[in-house]
Amino acid sequence: MSIKFSITLLFGGCLILSCQNDTTSATNQKPEYEKNELLGRWELQRGFRNGKETETLTGTYYEFSEKTMKTNLTPTTMETTYEYNYSDNEIKQKGEIPLVYAVDSLNADFLQLSVTINSFPFKLELRKSQPSTSEGELDAISL
Numbered sequence: 001m002s003i004k005f006s007i008t009l010l011f012g013g014c015l016i017l018s019c020q021n022d023t024t025s026a027t028n029q030k031p032e033y034e035k036n037e038l039l040g041r042w043e044l045q046r047g048f049r050n051g052k053e054t055e056t057l058t059g060t061y062y063e064f065s066e067k068t069m070k071t072n073l074t075p076t077t078m079e080t081t082y083e084y085n086y087s088d089n090e091i092k093q094k095g096e097i098p099l100v101y102a103v104d105s106l107n108a109d110f111l112q113l114s115v116t117i118n119s120f121p122f123k124l125e126l127r128k129s130q131p132s133t134s135e136g137e138l139d140a141i142s143l
Helices: 003-028 135-142
Strands: 040-049 052-054 061-064 068-071 080-087 090-093 099-106 110-117 120-128
Antiparallel strands (some): 080 090
16 A cells, blocks of 8 residues: 555545534534523413423413513512523522523523422423503504
């Protein structure tokens, strides 16, 4: 075997292996979700505890502004406002009961969160709530 052929074969093999590693790592990466998509009110459509759908979370909601979030998923089920940080697809709720929510999916009208509360894994599927329109606004629109 000639030295040129060996070098060409070695170079080609390295090139193929490096391309495979890049493709593999790219497919394992999670998409980054934009914080702007998170802003607004989200209402629970389905909730899961320990992988099983549960009705005990019915009525759960979250409302995200730039720096605070309101939710009724609290020990007392009373609406509470928390400061939060959003980075790396995680919502870090500050306060007496700090929680970390993983954002599994997020688009203009669907949000899926995972969180562990008291050693129980929860998965929440939420829909973006449309702002309600009062009758006065409807009358003004129809004019």
